[in-house]
Each structure stands twice: as C-alpha cells, then as structure tokens.
Amino acid sequence: MSDQGTAGPEQGETAPFLRALAGETLPTPPIWLMRQAGRYLPEYRELRARAGSFLDLCYTPDFATEVTLQPIRRFGFDAAILFSDILVVPHALGQDVRFVEGEGPRLDPVTTLAEFDRLKPEIDLGFLSPVYETVARVRAALAPETALIGFCGAPYTVATYMVAGRGGDEQAPARLLAYREPDTFQTLIDRLVEASAAHLVAQLQAGAQAVQIFDSWSGDLPPAEFERWSTRPIAAICARVRAKVPGARIIAFARGAGAKFGAFAHAVPADGFGLATAEDRLAARAAAPAGVALQGNVDPLALMAGGPALDAAVDACVRDLSGGPFILNLGHGVRQHTPPEHVAQLVARARRTA
Numbered sequence: 113m114s115d116q117g118t119a120g121p122e123q124g125e126t127a128p129f130l131r132a133l134a135g136e137t138l139p140t141p142p143i144w145l146m147r148q149a150g151r152y153l154p155e156y157r158e159l160r161a162r163a164g165s166f167l168d169l170c171y172t173p174d175f176a177t178e179v180t181l182q183p184i185r186r187f188g189f190d191a192a193i194l195f196s197d198i199l200v201v202p203h204a205l206g207q208d209v210r211f212v213e214g215e216g217p218r219l220d221p222v223t224t225l226a227e228f229d230r231l232k233p234e235i236d237l238g239f240l241s242p243v244y245e246t247v248a249r250v251r252a253a254l255a256p257e258t259a260l261i262g263f264c265g266a267p268y269t270v271a272t273y274m275v276a277g278r279g280g281d282e283q284a285p286a287r288l289l290a291y292r293e294p295d296t297f298q299t300l301i302d303r304l305v306e307a308s309a310a311h312l313v314a315q316l317q318a319g320a321q322a323v324q325i326f327d328s329w330s331g332d333l334p335p336a337e338f339e340r341w342s343t344r345p346i347a348a349i350c351a352r353v354r355a356k357v358p359g360a361r362i363i364a365f366a367r368g369a370g371a372k373f374g375a376f377a378h379a380v381p382a383d384g385f386g387l388a389t390a391e392d393r394l395a396a397r398a399a400a401p402a403g404v405a406l407q408g409n410v411d412p413l414a415l416m417a418g419g420p421a422l423d424a425a426v427d428a429c430v431r432d433l434s435g436g437p438f439i440l441n442l443g444h445g446v447r448q449h450t451p452p453e454h455v456a457q458l459v460a461r462a463r464r465t466a
C-alpha cells in the first residue's frame with residue numbers, strides 16, 4: 113500500500129492493520145469484521161456440512177485454515193482472524209464443551225471450588241496443538257500486507273459460560289457466584305488469566321501478529337464489579353503476554369463498557385480498543401489515552417440492511433474515527449442472515465477515495 117501515515121511505521125510493519133495498531137493515522141482505514149467467517153457465507157455452510165461438528169471444524173487444521181481464508185479471498189480484508197472459539201480454553205482445561213445445533217454452546221457447569229479443582233490446574237496446550245497448527249498454516253498462506261489476529265475470551269465472559277453451562281439470562285449464575293463467593297469466583301478468574309495468557313502466547317509464537325481479547329458480557333456489570341472482573345484480569349493478561357512476547361500487539365474489546373470505557377482504556381495497556389455498536393465514538397476517542405487505536409463500530413444491523421443506510425453508517429464511522437489510529441470493524445459480529453454483497457459494499461465504501 114502506498115498510503116503515507118502521519119507517523120513513521122514502527123518495527124518495519126507494513127500491513128496497514130498493524131500500522132494502525134502501532135499508532136499510525138492512515139488515510140484509508142484497515143478493515144476486518146468480527147465473525148467475518150461463518151454461516152452468512154455459502155462456502156462456509158458447504159464446508160461446515162462436510163466437517164461434522166463446529167468443534168471438529170475448529171480442531172481440524174485443513175478445515176479451520178480454509179474457513180479462516182474464505183472471507184479474505186472474497187473481500188480482501190486487511191486482517192484474517194483465526195477460526196476458533198473462546199470456549200476452546202475451558203475445553204483445554206478439561207471441561208466438557210459441545211455446541212448444540214441451533215442453540216449454542218453447552219458446558220457441564222462448574223460452580224464450586226471442588227468442581228474447579230477437578231479441572232486441569234493449567235491449560236493443556238498440547239490439546240490445542242491443531243489450533244496453533246492452523247495459525248501457522250494461515251500465516252503461511254496470507255500475503256504480507258494481510259495481518260493474522262489470534263484471540264481469546266476475557267476471563268469474565270468465559271467464566272459466565274463455565275458457571276452457567278450456557279449463555280443467556282444476563283449471566284446471572286456467574287454474577288450470583290461472584291457476589292456470594294467472591295473468593296471462589298476469583299480463583300476461577302485467576303486460572304483463566306493464566307490459561308488465556310498461555311493460549312495467546314502460543315498463538316503469537318505460531319504466527320499470529322496481534323491478539324484480541326473478547327469481553328462480550330462484562331458491559332452489564334456495575335462499575336466496581338467491572339473493574340474487578342473485567343479490567344483487572346484483562347490488564348493482567350496483557351502483562352503476562354508481553355512478558356513472554358515483548359511488543360505483542362493487543363486489542364481489548366469490552367463490549368458495552370459505555371461510561372466505564374475511559375477508566376478501562378487507561379487501566380488496560382492494550383494497543384487498541386474495540387467499540388461496541390452503541391458506543392459514542394467521539395466520547396470514546398476523548399476518553400481513550402492518546403495514540404491508541406480505536407476499532408469499530410458499524411452496526412451489524414446496518415450491514416444486514418445494506419443500501420444507503422449502510423453507506424451512511426460507514427461514512428459516519430470513518431468521519432468520527434479517522435482523525436486518529438483507526439481500524440474499521442462492526443460493533444459486534446456479522447449476523448447470520450447478512451447478505452455477503454453487503455460486506456463487499458462496506459469494504460468498497462470505506463476504501464473509496466474521496
């Protein structure tokens with residue numbers, strides 16, 4: 113890409129996505145979308161039908177590599193995201209995890225210290241070796257200007273699934289446990305900090321060039337609980353990852369942080385922060401530390417709608433955020449019934465030269 117940023121590239125990074133994460137303000141935003149691979153793509157549905165279960169897809173490098181690359185071929189995004197799931201971490205801690213067709217994830221709930229102690233004390237990275245193999249294969253298949261993102265769920269969000277055994281219900285089982293037995297919940301969170309950091313380090317060592325930490329459910333927590341169960345554990349993961357991989361690029365996405373975003377962005381030493389759909393972009397920029405990249409936040413439903421509403425949503429996002437380091441994304445994942453042509457429209461609109 114011949115675009116000149118306002119600050120010189122750091123560490124010789126040439127991929128626009130990595131330049132934005134390094135703090136450059138680029139004239140055209142790099143683009144990737146949460147859930148850019150998946151059921152809205154016919155080529156995914158075709159492969160998924162052959163692969164068997166969703167987890168078989170995640171743990172078979174041939175399949176997972178192909179699915180990761182599908183949206184890159186179709187849309188030419190600036191970054192690929194590893195095809196996997198946040199729930200492979202509890203799986204690799206020995207918890208039973210399955211995905212029920214049309215319903216979502218199901219786990220055997222763990223709610224007591226005795227049950228936690230029946231899990232493995234540390235994450236079994238050997239169990240996840242097909243995931244790291246996928247990372248290496250995807251990196252080898254990508255052009256240098258296309259970055260590869262690894263990820264994990266934040267401890268709080270993963271804990272909500274581990275404790276409830278499923279999603280939904282405002283994460284009430286985990287929140288009740290955190291109020292009734294904070295020491296027990298802290299033990300679980302601390303284990304997830306170690307396991308998640310080890311999983312991110314393994315992805316970075318296998319070829320991922322940045323990682324995103326997804327905290328999908330912490331936005332509902334009151335400020336003090338948000339600080340304890342979201343901000344502090346995510347900051348601890350950043351420190352552990354950087355101790356092993358100096359200079360590791362990290363994006364933190366606390367979905368729905370709202371008024372808590374400023375404190376979060378100052379306490380978490382990430383390079384970039386994801387903004388959810390409802391966030392006020394200008395307020396977020398004002399609240400964030402200078403020089404961090406902001407990533408977001410086109411409404412996934414504007415993407416589903418397409419047409420002039422989508423163009424307007426893209427234009428507003430670019431207008432609000434392109435004065436600083438910025439990565440164009442959605443405010444949450446691509447919805448299942450999104451027409452693929454609308455994704456092509458988003459990319460063309462964001463890249464058009466004025």
Ligand SMILES: Cc1c2[nH]c(c1CCC(=O)O)Cc1[nH]c(c(CCC(=O)O)c1C)Cc1[nH]c(c(CCC(=O)O)c1C)Cc1[nH]c(c(C)c1CCC(=O)O)C2
Binds near residue numbers: 199269
């Ligand atoms: C909470 C959460 C999960 N998984 C994830 C989160 C955090 C982000 C968010 O809030 O959406 C993250 C995730 N899940 C998946 C990815 C792959 C990379 C990507 O394209 O973004 C990523 C980054 C694939 C997936 N993860 C899942 C699918 C659908 C699987 C299928 O049936 O083919 C995909 C493509 C399944 C999944 N996985 C999870 C749920 C609740 C579900 C069921 C809901 C659904 O089916 O959409 C847990």
